[in-house]
Amino acid sequence: MSNFRMHLLVCGGTGCTASDSLELVKMLKESIKKHEITNEVEVVVTGCFGFCEKGPILKVYPDNVFYITVKPEDAEEIITEHVIKGRKVERLLYVEPNTKKRLEGQKSIPFYKKQIRIALRNCGFINPEDINEYIAADGYQALAKCLTEMSPDEVIDTVVQSGLRGRGGGGYPTGLKWKYTRQNQSDEKYIICNADEGDPGAFMDRSILEGDPHSVLEAMAIAGYAIGAQYGYIYIRAEYPLAISRLEIAIKQARKLGLLGEDIFSTGFNFNIGLRYGAGAFVCGEETALIHSVEGKRGEPSSKPPFPAQRGVWDKPSCVNNVETFANIPPIFLKGPAWFKKIGTEKSPGTKVFALAGKVNNVGLVEVPMGITLREVIFDIGGGIKNNKRFKAVQTGGPSGGCITSENLDIPIDYESLSSIGSMMGSGGMIVMDEDNCMVDIAKFYIEFTKDESCGKCTPCRIGNTRMLEILEKITKGNGTEQDLKDLVELGDVIKDTSLCGLGQTSPNPVLSTLHYFQDEYLAHVRDKHCPAGVCQALFSFRILPEKCVGCTACARICPAHCIEGERKKVHVIDQSRCIKCGACYNTCKFNAIEKG
Amino acid sequence: MAKLKTVEELKKIRQAALNQLDLRSTAESEDKVLVRVGMATCGIANGARTTMKAILDEIAKQGLANVSVTQTGCIGYCAQEPVVEVVSKGMPSVLYGKVDENRGREIVIEHIKNGRLLQNAIINKSFENME
Incomplete structure (x- = not known):
């Protein structure tokens, strides 16, 4: 048994490792060895703390001191000053931008103050490569409870009562999805975890898998028990090597302890999980395309019905849930659906993880209760716009979403409110734009993305998006006419109405919403041949x-x-x-x- | 490690692993007992490291939970080093002086476990009346 008096937690997420956090770990360990305190101090590599803007992050327990932008060469000073002499290394503390005061504790930093962490509860708290730490943090207790104390119907009822909705973007009630999959009789059924995070700028699923892979495995086993499946697939993009390696370790550890495999907790319930790698196609995040890709076929969507709950992978009833949705499951069973329901809004209970990016001071991953306003997320947590520029718009929902302007910043965020203002929740990407961003250019960027990512199966999406891109290119080059703007709206509406899957049904959203909120800017491009933001090179x-x-x-x-x-x-x-x-x-x-x- | 057969076995692993995480969860808890050991040069020279290790050891021996032991820098009371401060909810913070190994263990047993102050070792009841 370890008797360490101090734990140094270093972020081992993709962001921080890219800024040498693993080198920092090495230096810390060397310095600890040099000072002969190896049996006093433990260095733990954790998942993402979310405050990627200030990475690499190092947190010292039990002192609760939160160091930011720590470089490998700071290791020696941290060990000799803080660890040995108990003097905090002031220069590595977070500086509150308004008061210029240095803040010690993680919770006192404005970035964390308004956050409630459910899905990210263990990210930055436990070592994701050690199943014992997950178990110590109440891991696999929810699975034990479900298997030994509850019937599958009771498990489903609990999820229905919690009001949890799909965090991948659609917002479909998770409990109902489980219920329908359970109702379809079959000798085989499948649980699928959608880890094909394709939304540019969104990385919450990756961070959960990197920081707390066991929570997803546990939830998948619970879902398997609920719907009557014995096998689960995690469909993850091959470009997430760290997440894949942590998942592989986690699956191996869980199997070794019998938390996955045959006869779990001697209840006769069997559940195994396998990984399937995606090649990074955006359309494979759509559930029918994902299922085809799992089967080894071309990642193309097919029309619904039949829904995956009826005929999914290998034509068997399947339930597809997103990573973040799964990460919410264990706490719902441990703390009860009533606890979950109290957080967030009535129709959208719980929290949502957003990936804050763009022209905002604190880029990173934030988990906030539903019903919080965009203003709070961008200005209080995000620390406002970079370089004191003026806020212009925020794009939520990625290439399928729309932009939201300052007049709607005070709307409480949930699935319905975002749809009502022409955007959507999506997977939680939140890209902030300032006065230097040209909205026509932004719309062009997203259409270019969806045009590239269209699988080409249906005509409206394949050809429609290409035509939209051509019109937008014409406008940004100064050859646009007012008729082009009308054509964009008409074309957009047709693509939305006639496309086969969610990709085409939402791809015109960025164009339509910018046309709606920033008509003046489009008119300036076509009438005055002028780009007010000074982005479109031909027009300034x-x-x-x-x-x-x-x-x-x-x-x-x-x-x-x-x-x-x-x-x-x-x-x-x-x-x-x-x-x-x-x-x-x-x-x-x-x-x-x-x-x- | 053998495969788990029962929920009881999972709970056993949890219990064993809890110590590993206790340090972190206690630090986040709001009603923890906080023990601060003065570890500036003068403290260390007077044996603060031995004191701290004894305190940690005694806490483990007594099986006390929700206690966080941290270090602090010089508090300016060099004549009384090693200095240990104990802060617990509902009690004023207490400053003990000349805390050697034995006194450290005594603090854990008497003050933290039994809630009795070690009157003879108190320097000042709190920082407020130090002036």
């Missing part, structure tokens, strides 16, 4: 303001096209015919003498 120019130019020659020297002329201490001029609009002069000028517009 740089100009030197004669009254501000001091003739320092900095711009002329940095210009890669050598198209800025002027003598020293005299006003400079840009030759527009040769300007490539790279913006180098604009960024270099110290006198704000260059105007973009």
